[in-house]
Amino acid sequence: MSILIKNGRVIDPANKIDDILDILIEGNKIAQVAKNIKIAAKNVIDAQNKIIAPGIIDMHVHLREPGREDNETVATATAAAASGGVTTVLAMPNTNPAMDTAQNVELLKGIIKQSAKINVLICGTITKNRFGQELSDFGALKKSGVIALSDDGASVDNDVLMLEALEKAQSLNLLTICHAEDKVLAAKGVMNLGFNSTRLGLRGISNASEFERVARDITLAGKTKAALHIAHVSCRQSVLAIAQAKQQGWRVTCETAPHYFALSDDNLLGYDTNMKMNPPLRSKIDVAAIKQGLKDGVIDVIASDHAPHTEHEKDIEFERAQFGVIGLETELAVSITELIASGLLSWKRVIELLSLNPARVLGLDKGSLSVGKIADLIVISPEDQWRVEKNKIISKSKNCAFLGKNLVGRVDYTICDGKIVYQK
Ligand code: DOR
Numbered sequence: 001m002s003i004l005i006k007n008g009r010v011i012d013p014a015n016k017i018d019d020i021l022d023i024l025i026e027g028n029k030i031a032q033v034a035k036n037i038k039i040a041a042k043n044v045i046d047a048q049n050k051i052i053a054p055g056i057i058d059m060h061v062h063l064r065e066p067g068r069e070d071n072e073t074v075a076t077a078t079a080a081a082a083s084g085g086v087t088t089v090l091a092m093p094n095t096n097p098a099m100d101t102a103q104n105v106e107l108l109k110g111i112i113k114q115s116a117k118i119n120v121l122i123c124g125t126i127t128k129n130r131f132g133q134e135l136s137d138f139g140a141l142k143k144s145g146v147i148a149l150s151d152d153g154a155s156v157d158n159d160v161l162m163l164e165a166l167e168k169a170q171s172l173n174l175l176t177i178c179h180a181e182d183k184v185l186a187a188k189g190v191m192n193l194g195f196n197s198t199r200l201g202l203r204g205i206s207n208a209s210e211f212e213r214v215a216r217d218i219t220l221a222g223k224t225k226a227a228l229h230i231a232h233v234s235c236r237q238s239v240l241a242i243a244q245a246k247q248q249g250w251r252v253t254c255e256t257a258p259h260y261f262a263l264s265d266d267n268l269l270g271y272d273t274n275m276k277m278n279p280p281l282r283s284k285i286d287v288a289a290i291k292q293g294l295k296d297g298v299i300d301v302i303a304s305d306h307a308p309h310t311e312h313e314k315d316i317e318f319e320r321a322q323f324g325v326i327g328l329e330t331e332l333a334v335s336i337t338e339l340i341a342s343g344l345l346s347w348k349r350v351i352e353l354l355s356l357n358p359a360r361v362l363g364l365d366k367g368s369l370s371v372g373k374i375a376d377l378i379v380i381s382p383e384d385q386w387r388v389e390k391n392k393i394i395s396k397s398k399n400c401a402f403l404g405k406n407l408v409g410r411v412d413y414t415i416c417d418g419k420i421v422y423q424k
Pocket residue numbers: 062094152153154179276277278279307308323324325
C-alpha cells in the first residue's frame with residue numbers, strides 16, 4: 001500500500017519544516033518528503049490548502065476498559081481519537097482492575113490487540129489498586145510494557161512512599177505522572193473556590209489543593225533526579241512552581257487540557273455538569289496564566305484528559321455528578337480555535353504541544369515527519385468551521401464541555417501506521 005499526499009502545508013517542528021510539500025508513504029513508513037514527488041501511488045490525497053502534521057499524541061486518556069465498558073471501550077475511544085487526529089494515546093490506569101500488575105496489563109494488551117484503531121500505550125499504577133498504601137511492582141510493570149506510572153484520579157498522599165516511588169521509578173528510567181491534588185485541602189469541593197462557588201452555593205476546590213501538591217512532588221523530583229510529569233495543570237501558582245523547577249534544571253514537565261485554556265468557572269453558572277471535572281475550571285486569571293505558560297514554554301503538552309461518563313452519572317444534581325469530560329474529538333479544534341485563530345500561538349507551537357513534546361516526554365520515536373519513521377500523520381482543513389453536536393460524537397459517552405460550540409479546524413484524514421484510520 002502506498003499513499004501520496006500532494007501539495008499540503010507540511011508543518012514538522014522536529015525538522016523545522018513549514019513548506020508546501022508532498023509526502024509519500026510506503027508500507028507503514030514515510031518514504032519521501034519533497035516537492036513534486038512523481039510516483040504513481042495507489043492512493044492519492046489532494047492536500048492543497050490543507051495542513052499535514054504529525055499525528056496527535058495524547059498522553060492522558062481514560063479508555064475505561066477493562067471494567068467500565070458502559071462508559072467507553074478501547075474500540076470506541078480509539079475510533080473517537082482517530083476522528084480527532086489522535087494517532088497515539090497513553091491509557092490511564094484507573095480501570096477495573098487497575099493496571100497495577102503485569103497480569104492486568106497483559107489483559108489490556110490483549111484487548112488493544114483485538115480492537116484498537118490507533119496506537120495505545122499503557123500507564124501502570126504507582127500503588128496497588130491506586131490506594132496509596134503500597135507500591136506496585138514497577139519492574140514487573142515495566143517488563144510487561146508500561147511506559148509510565150501514575151495513580152491518576154488520586155495523588156499519593158504519603159510523602160515517604162512518594163519519595164520511594166520516585167527513587168524506584170528513576171532507577172528503572174520510568175516517567176512518573178502526578179495527579180496533583182491534596183484531598184484534605186480539596187475538602188469535598190465540586191468546583192473552583194471563588195466568587196462563583198459562593199454565588200452558586202457549591203463547595204469550592206482551592207488552587208492550593210493543586211499547587212501545594214505540585215510543590216511537594218517537584219521537591220521530591222529534585223531530590224531524586226527522577227523524571228516527573230504534572231498532569232492537567234489548571235492554576236497560575238502551579239505554572240509558577242513548575243517554571244521555578246525547570247529553572248533549577250530538574251526533570252519536570254507538565255500538561256494542561258483544552259478546557260483549562262478555553263473555559264473558566266464562569267461557564268458553571270448554569271450548573272452544567274459537563275463543566276465539572278477535576279481539577280475544576282478555574283478563574284479567568286488562571287486561564288490567562290495557562291495561556292501564558294503555553295506560550296512561553298513552561299507548559300510542555302496539551303492532553304485531553306478524556307474522561308467518559310454515562311448520562312446517568314452526569315445528568316444529575318451537580319454535586320452528585322462524576323468529575324470528567326471527554327476530549328479526544330475536540331482537542332485539536334479547540335486548540336486551533338483558542339490558540340491559533342486568536343493569534344496567541346503559531347501552528348508550529350501548537351503541533352509541538354500536541355505531538356512532538358508528548359513524544360519527547362514519553363521517550364517515543366514519534367512526533368515527527370522524518371523519512372523512515374512510522375507514518376502517523378494527519379491532514380487538516382485549518383479553516384473549516386463546525387459545530388460540536390451531541391449526536392455526532394463517536395465516543396460512547398457524550399459528556400463534552402464544548403457541546404454547541406462553533407470551532408474552526410477539522411481533520412480530513414488520520415493516518416496511523418501507514419493506514420488511513422479516519423477519513424472525513
Ligand atoms: O475529572 C477527572 N476525571 N479527573 C480525574 O483526575 C479523573 C478523571 C476520571 O477518571 O473520570
